[in-house]
Amino acid sequence: xxxxxxxxxxxxxxxxxxxxxxxxxxxxxxxxxxxxxxxxxxxxxxxxxxxxxxxxxxxxxxxxxxxxxxxxxxxxxxxxxxxxxxxxxxxxxxxxxxxxxxxxxxxxxxxxxxxxxxxxxxxxxxxxxxxxxxxxxxxxxxxxxxxxxxxxxxxxxxxxxxxxxxxxxxxxxxxxxxxxxxxxxxxxxxxxxxxxxxxxxxxxxxxxxxxxxxxxxxxxxxxxxxxxxxxxxxxxxxxxxxxxxxxxxxxxxxxxxxxxxxxxxxxxxxxxxxxxxxxxxxxxxxxxxxxxxxxxxxxxxxxxxxxxxxxxxxxxxxxxxxxxxxxxxxxxxxxxxxxxxxxxxxxxxx
Numbered sequence: 001x002x003x004x005x006x007x008x009x010x011x012x013x014x015x016x017x018x019x020x021x022x023x024x025x026x027x028x029x030x031x032x033x034x035x036x037x038x039x040x041x042x043x044x045x046x047x048x049x050x051x052x053x054x055x056x057x058x059x060x061x062x063x064x065x066x067x068x069x070x071x072x073x074x075x076x077x078x079x080x081x082x083x084x085x086x087x088x089x090x091x092x093x094x095x096x097x098x099x100x101x102x103x104x105x106x107x108x109x110x111x112x113x114x115x116x117x118x119x120x121x122x123x124x125x126x127x128x129x130x131x132x133x134x135x136x137x138x139x140x141x142x143x144x145x146x147x148x149x150x151x152x153x154x155x156x157x158x159x160x161x162x163x164x165x166x167x168x169x170x171x172x173x174x175x176x177x178x179x180x181x182x183x184x185x186x187x188x189x190x191x192x193x194x195x196x197x198x199x200x201x202x203x204x205x206x207x208x209x210x211x212x213x214x215x216x217x218x219x220x221x222x223x224x225x226x227x228x229x230x231x232x233x234x235x236x237x238x239x240x241x242x243x244x245x246x247x248x249x250x251x252x253x254x255x256x257x258x259x260x261x262x263x264x265x266x267x268x269x270x271x272x273x274x275x276x277x278x279x280x281x282x283x284x285x286x287x288x289x290x291x292x293x294x295x296x297x298x299x300x301x302x303x304x305x306x307x308x309x310x311x312x313x314x315x316x317x318x319x320x321x322x323x324x325x326x327x328x329x330x331x332x333x334x335x336x337x338x339x340x341x342x343x344x345x346x347x348x349x350x
Contacts, residue, residue: 015086015128015255020045022084024071024117025091026064027057029200030132030192030246034088035064037247049080050091058199071113077120086254087121088130089114092168099206101296104164114172122185129185130254131176133261135193136166140299146237146271148301153191153261153308162298173261180259188253193265193304197243197324198331209275210240210325214332217279220287222336228287231295234273239266239303242324245317249309258312265304266317278322282329 021038025031026048035048036059047065050057060066069076071091081087092110093103114131121129138151139160161170176187196210203215216228241264249264270278273289280286306316 017042018044019085019127020047020083021086021088022047022049022080023088023090024049024080024113025089026050026066027052027054027060028090029058029197030195030243031088031090032057032059032199033197033243034090034247034250035059035061037251039064047080047084049076071117072109074116074119077113077116078123081117081120081124081126084121084124084126086128086130087117087124087126088132088250088254089117089121090132091117092132101298107165108168110165111168111171114168115175118175118179118185118187122179122183127186128254129176129179129187130250131172131187131189132250133173133189133191134166134169135191135263135265135302135304136162137170137173137191137261138166138302143299143302146235146301148237148269148303150267150269150303150305151263152305153263156261177260187259188256189261190250190253190264191261192241192246193263193302194238194240195243195246196240197246197328200243202332202335209238209272210328211332213272213275213279214325214329215336217276217283217285217287218329218333218336221283221285226285226287227290228276229290229292230272230276231292232272232297233291233293234276234289235271236297236299237269237271237301237303238275239269240275240321240324241266241304241317242319242321242327245319248315249313249317252313252315256313262309262312263304263306264309264317265306266319266321267304267306268321269301269303270321275321275325278325279329282326 023031023035026035027050038046049067049069051070071077091113093106137156142155173189179185180187201207202211220228310316
């Protein structure tokens with residue numbers, strides 16, 4: 001398999017694919033894809049835990065130990081981590097900017113499963129603990145311009161992260177660091193930058209920008225209105241990482257000896273207007289744009305500076321936004337035009 005875009009299986013196999021592996025948040029978007037990837041590369045004993053009922057999981061697998069549990073409880077975390085060698089902690093109450101802006105307390109409550117899972121992994125003698133942090137930990141003062149300077153890992157301090165969600169992520173990063181320093185739990189932390197792709201949330205209020213824009217473009221095409229609502233003025237900038245790159249980076253970092261938080265994101269910076277234009281090109285339409293300037297938009301500009309991940313892992317995310325959006329658009333289009341209706345995602349089960 002090629003080094004640049006698909007996981008280097010030999011390196012990941014150094015983890016030991018026969019070892020029991022836990023994925024929290026396994027019913028969610030990234031967690032479901034991670035479970036699928038672990039199975040695909042040969043991991044033999046995978047446990048997935050999520051608080052959602054199984055019928056709401058995005059992906060389920062007959063050969064995976066799928067459990068429904070609320071990991072805000074230490075007892076539930078201990079049960080989930082029991083016998084596990086590797087722990088991938090992805091569980092969190094989160095969503096796009098609309099959700100994060102209006103649910104700060106709910107986002108902060110994710111500190112409970114994040115802390116309890118560290119305790120449980122330490123007690124279980126886990127050999128690797130991966131924590132999915134976020135680019136929302138970065139100081140807001142460094143993200144006030146659309147022409148943002150790409151964020152380096154040390155730009156998280158002095159600390160002034162995104163309120164609510166960003167503070168929980170930064171605190172949980174520090175907890176992971178101190179469990180490594182004080183107790184010897186081998187922790188790895190990735191700061192995810194705007195992960196997107198098929199088989200995730202695309203409506204209902206928790207969706208992120210790529211899925212939301214795909215849905216809006218598809219709806220405008222299907223209903224003939226040829227109009228789209230855009231939050232903000234459309235000039236705010238972001239980078240977006242396709243799910244396959246996210247999985248590759250997650251597994252590479254977990255298999256590495258690098259113990260510090262690491263950016264995991266694309267460095268391809270675009271405006272939201274450019275994101276809309278890409279989706280329009282995929283759909284073959286041109287839409288009238290209506291801007292809601294008082295809608296939640298987050299920071300003005302954010303991009304991932306990738307020199308450290310290149311130095312430490314010899315790799316960086318490389319799937320272009322055009323390629324990733326084509327796959328995402330196709331999947332969302334299928335959901336919106338299926339007999340199940342637009343609010344009931346088709347789930348993979350194998």
